[in-house]
Amino acid sequence: MVVKDIKRVLVLGIGVMGNGIVQSCASAGYDVTVVDVSDEILERGLSNIKKSLGRFVKSGKMTQDEADAIFNRITPTLNLEEAAKAADYVIEAVTEKLEIKEEIFRKLDENCREGVILGSNTSTLPIAALGAVTERPELVIGTHFMNPPPLMKGVEIIRSIATSDETTEITNKFIESLGKVPIVVKDSPGFITNRLLFILLNEAARTHAEGLSGIEDADTLLKLCFNWPMGPFELMDLIGLDTCVFVLDSIYKETGNPTYAPAPILREYMRSGWLGRKSGRGWYDYSK
Numbered sequence: 001m002v003v004k005d006i007k008r009v010l011v012l013g014i015g016v017m018g019n020g021i022v023q024s025c026a027s028a029g030y031d032v033t034v035v036d037v038s039d040e041i042l043e044r045g046l047s048n049i050k051k052s053l054g055r056f057v058k059s060g061k062m063t064q065d066e067a068d069a070i071f072n073r074i075t076p077t078l079n080l081e082e083a084a085k086a087a088d089y090v091i092e093a094v095t096e097k098l099e100i101k102e103e104i105f106r107k108l109d110e111n112c113r114e115g116v117i118l119g120s121n122t123s124t125l126p127i128a129a130l131g132a133v134t135e136r137p138e139l140v141i142g143t144h145f146m147n148p149p150p151l152m153k154g155v156e157i158i159r160s161i162a163t164s165d166e167t168t169e170i171t172n173k174f175i176e177s178l179g180k181v182p183i184v185v186k187d188s189p190g191f192i193t194n195r196l197l198f199i200l201l202n203e204a205a206r207t208h209a210e211g212l213s214g215i216e217d218a219d220t221l222l223k224l225c226f227n228w229p230m231g232p233f234e235l236m237d238l239i240g241l242d243t244c245v246f247v248l249d250s251i252y253k254e255t256g257n258p259t260y261a262p263a264p265i266l267r268e269y270m271r272s273g274w275l276g277r278k279s280g281r282g283w284y285d286y287s288k
Contacts, residue, residue: 001088001115003173007031010087012080012104014045016240016278017121018093020149023049025091026073027150028178033075033083042076049074052150080104084111089174091143093121096246101125102133109134117167119143123194124250127187128160137162141171144191147238155180160187189254190247198248198260204232205263215283233283237276241269241283 008031011022018034022045025032036042053067062070077083084090090112092104101120108118117139120130131137142158155175159168168184175182185192204218213221219231236244245262252260269275269282276282 001117001170003170003177006088006174008033008086008088010035010083010090011093012036012090012108013093013095013121014042014076015093015095017145017147017149019045019048020052020147021091021093021121021145022074023052023070024145024149024178024180026070029073031073031075033077033086035077035080035083037078039078042078046071046074046076052148056150080107081111084108085113087112087116089117089119091119091121093145096122096124096243098125098129101130105130105140106133109136115139117141117170119171121145124190124247126160126189127158128162131160131162138164139167141167142187142191143171143175144193146193153180155182156191156193157182157184158187158191159184163187190251190260194247195251198244198251201232201236201244202248202260202263202266205236205266208233209263209265237282237284237286240276240278241266242275245270 009025011018011025011032011034014022014034014036022032022034034042034045036045050071053070056062057064057067084107090108092101094100094104101122105118112118118134118136119141120127121143123144127140127142131140134140140160141163142156144156144158146152146154157168157171157175172182172184190198207213208215208218215233219233222228222231230238245266248260248262273279274281277286280287
């Protein structure tokens with residue numbers, strides 16, 4: 001397989017990351033099939049894509065006709081098996097639970113044509129474990145997009161010890177065809193982006209709990225001093241505090257490094273249902 005053979009991309013999951021990946025692929029001219037577990041979830045995800053495209057139109061980055069053409073390249077379905085049979089490249093972006101991803105990769109392996117690459121947008125889970133449940137571990141690779149995918153240029157490409165050079169090369173060229181930059185890293189707990197990022201986010205939560213700074217002050221400091229587009233607390237609210245705890249727990253469990261043990265205040269907020277933007281309340285109140 002070469003990149004020019006890729007015509008239809010299959011994306012599994014149309015949540016926060018999935019809908020952005022769908023939009024990115026469709027914007028690059030690919031036909032995209034997106035699978036999720038209910039019509040309601042699919043409709044919500046498609047609505048978010050339409051809103052995102054609308055913002056691009058409003059900002060003058062594309063015309064309404066271009067936005068309509070992008071949206072029309074997207075086909076939603078509940079039928080994973082049939083979608084897999086027609087796919088030329090796959091990106092999985094479902095819930096960050098190993099057993100769920102493993103089951104999906106088994107189904108993909110059973111239904112995708114020979115030679116089709118199976119990518120995963122996992123942010124923490126081992127690519128080797130996903131490859132191990134298939135008969136094509138050399139074709140399994142990590143494609144870790146950054147949030148929000150339509151805007152962020154970097155994509156972390158994770159290869160396990162079983163991932164082939166050809167799979168990595170094709171994936172790199174595919175990511176480049178989306179107008180993005182692939183950066184290849186080894187399969188390891190949290191990979192590189194999350195190993196670095198979540199130390200800072202966790203420490204931000206700790207310093208706030210210790211009363212060293214206010215939330216807005218810390219966000220303003222990093223935005224003005226380091227030119228971050230958003231501060232650590234704003235970023236945690238975007239990611240979701242439950243996701244932050246999950247990622248930190250995962251890296252801590254694998255590495256044993258206490259730096260990654262989630263700050264108690266993160267668990268407190270999570271137990272209170274303050275998960276960030278998606279719940280209407282996190283470090284900031286979005287309900288107003």
